[in-house]
Amino acid sequence: MKYLVTGAAGFIGSATVEKLNLAGHDVVGIDNINDYYDVKLKHARLQRIVHPQFRFIEMDIADRDTVEQLFENEQFDRVIHLAAQAGVRYSIENPYAYSESNLVGHLNILEGCRQSKVKHLVYASSSSVYGLNGKVPFATSDGVDHPVSLYAATKKANELMSHSYSHLYNIPTTGLRFFTVYGSWGRPDMAPFIFTKKILDGETIDINNNGDMWRDFTHVDDIIEGVVRIADVLPERSEDWTVESGSPASSSAPYAVYNIGHGSPINLMDFVKAIENELGIEAKKNFREMQPGDVYQTYADTKDLYQATGYQPKVSVKEGVAEFVSWYKEFYSK
Numbered sequence: 258m259k260y261l262v263t264g265a266a267g268f269i270g271s272a273t274v275e276k277l278n279l280a281g282h283d284v285v286g287i288d289n290i291n292d293y294y295d296v297k298l299k300h301a302r303l304q305r306i307v308h309p310q311f312r313f314i315e316m317d318i319a320d321r322d323t324v325e326q327l328f329e330n331e332q333f334d335r336v337i338h339l340a341a342q343a344g345v346r347y348s349i350e351n352p353y354a355y356s357e358s359n360l361v362g363h364l365n366i367l368e369g370c371r372q373s374k375v376k377h378l379v380y381a382s383s384s385s386v387y388g389l390n391g392k393v394p395f396a397t398s399d400g401v402d403h404p405v406s407l408y409a410a411t412k413k414a415n416e417l418m419s420h421s422y423s424h425l426y427n428i429p430t431t432g433l434r435f436f437t438v439y440g441s442w443g444r445p446d447m448a449p450f451i452f453t454k455k456i457l458d459g460e461t462i463d464i465n466n467n468g469d470m471w472r473d474f475t476h477v478d479d480i481i482e483g484v485v486r487i488a489d490v491l492p493e494r495s496e497d498w499t500v501e502s503g504s505p506a507s508s509s510a511p512y513a514v515y516n517i518g519h520g521s522p523i524n525l526m527d528f529v530k531a532i533e534n535e536l537g538i539e540a541k542k543n544f545r546e547m548q549p550g551d552v553y554q555t556y557a558d559t560k561d562l563y564q565a566t567g568y569q570p571k572v573s574v575k576e577g578v579a580e581f582v583s584w585y586k587e588f589y590s591k
Contacts, residue, residue, distance in 0.1 A: 259283045260488075261333045263318055263366065264340035266290055268444050269381070269435070271302040272481045273337055278308040280485070285331055288340065289317040293347070293354075294445045301588075302442055318362035328369035335488055338366050338380040341411075344446055345385060345550040348408035359411035360418075367422045375428065377491050379484065382416055382432040382514065384473070384555045385409035393522075394558040397434070397506030397514050406550035416514055423510035429491045430511070433484065436518025436557045440477035440577060441584030448525075449474075449578070452532050452540065453585050461541040464525065468544060471522040471554040476572035476580070483517045486566035506561065518557030519570045531578040 260277055264270035265286025277284050290299050303313055316323055318340050342348075342358040363380070370378045387395045389403040404410040412434075419430040439449040455462045492513040495503075506514040533539055547553070562568045572580075 258334045259331070260285070261327075261331065261336045262286045263336070263338045264288055264381075265313060266299040266303050267339060268302075268442055269438060269477060269480060269484070270339040271306050271442060272477050273339065273484055274311055275306045275308075276481045276485050278306070278310050282310065284308075284311045285327075285333070286311060286313045287316040287318070287327070288313070290315055293342065293344070298442070298445065305442070318365055319357045321361075321365050321368075324365040324369055325372070328373040328375075332373055333375055335377045336366065336370055336375050336379070337484065337488060338363070338378060341381060343408070343444065345406045345408050346548065347446070348406050349549055352407050355407055355411050359408075360414060363415045363418055367418060367428075370428050371422060371426045377488060378419070378428060378430045379488050380415060380419060380430065380432055381412075382434045383409060383412040384434050384436040384516070384518065384557065385552070386413045386416070386434060387555070388552070393554060394520070394556040395516065396558040397516055397561060398504045400505070405552060408550075420508060420510060420512050423492075423508065423512035427494075427511060429493075430513075431487055431490070431492055432514040433487065433517045434514065434557075435480065436473040436475050436516065436555055438475055438477055438480050440581050443477070443581065448472075449528070449532070449581055450585070452529060453536070453582060456532065456536055456538050456540045459541070461543045462529070464529070464542050464544045465551055466547040466553065468524070468526040469553075470525040470551070471556065472525060472528070473518040473520065473522045473555045473557045474528060474574055474577070475517070475519040475570060476577035479519065479570035479572050480517060483562060483566065483568040486568055487515065487562065490565050515562040515565070516557040516559050517562055517568070518555070518559060520557050520559045522554060522556040523574055528574065528578070531574055532582065535578050535582040
């Protein structure tokens with residue numbers, strides 16, 4: 258089968274390419290290699306996933322003509338769309354980057370899928386869409402109309418845009434709400450990376466909300482297992498579904514949304530302690546108030562994804578932190 262993976266030089270994207278290649282699929286990967294974080298890390302990921310059945314094209318998904326030509330030339334069976342401008346706090350500093358990549362870019366991918374009749378589009382949403390929702394665990398049946406960052410708002414918009422294309426053009430689309438992914442080759446703007454680097458460098462780490470925060474930390478190996486499994490589960494039309502009685506995560510159109518996370522949140526201080534234990538160094542800590550755009554707790558209800566795919570996360574926080582710290586030390590000792 259022939260896949261397009263967008264964001265192929267990214268953290269989750271590169272791991273997804275590797276997983277698909279190991280399963281025998283042909284993969285075309287695209288990425289614009291922007292400088293939101295260190296491009297050397299992005300190039301290193303691409304070097305790691307060199308494979309006879311993988312081709313990489315440097316491309317910006319916001320470039321309508323180029324994306325249109327790509328779909329016309331390649332005729333993909335399935336698309337895993339992971340490219341996006343990430344980061345909650347950066348969306349406060351640079352909002353226009355999010356409209357280009359996350360809105361225009363997503364529309365271009367939808368149009369490509371429509372024009373070339375792609376059999377299934379799987380795309381990245383985010384746990385950030387739950388915003389002010391205080392009910393836990395977060396379920397896809399919950400309302401998500403009150404985001405607390407522009408990043409989250411664009412991800413909710415992606416779900417709405419995808420539904421409209423599923424409804425109008427019968428394109429099967431599946432959104433995945435990722436919950437705090439970490440692991441080797443991870444993003445430098447994420448807490449596990451920041452904490453590890455600063456602790457090793459003897460710098461002070463910032464602890465938001467005075468440490469009273471909970472995150473559903475999910476190892477990348479578990480995430481990509483879920484991503485690849487759901488790509489084989491095409492949502493179908495449900496003629497009996499209604500807005501009044503149905504879940505917002507399904508539809509009369511071939512549309513679905515799932516949470517993908519560990520399903521067992523951990524206190525931020527416990528996660529910091531796991532890193533300290535693995536490094537053998539106690540962190541210097543600066544406790545501060547909640548930051549703009551942050552949420553107090555993320556906690557995924559993953560029952561629907563399990564029922565659809567049998568997906569069940571396996572990597573514990575202790576194992577995951579050990580794996581990440583080992584990679585970090587090796588990669589940055591070069």
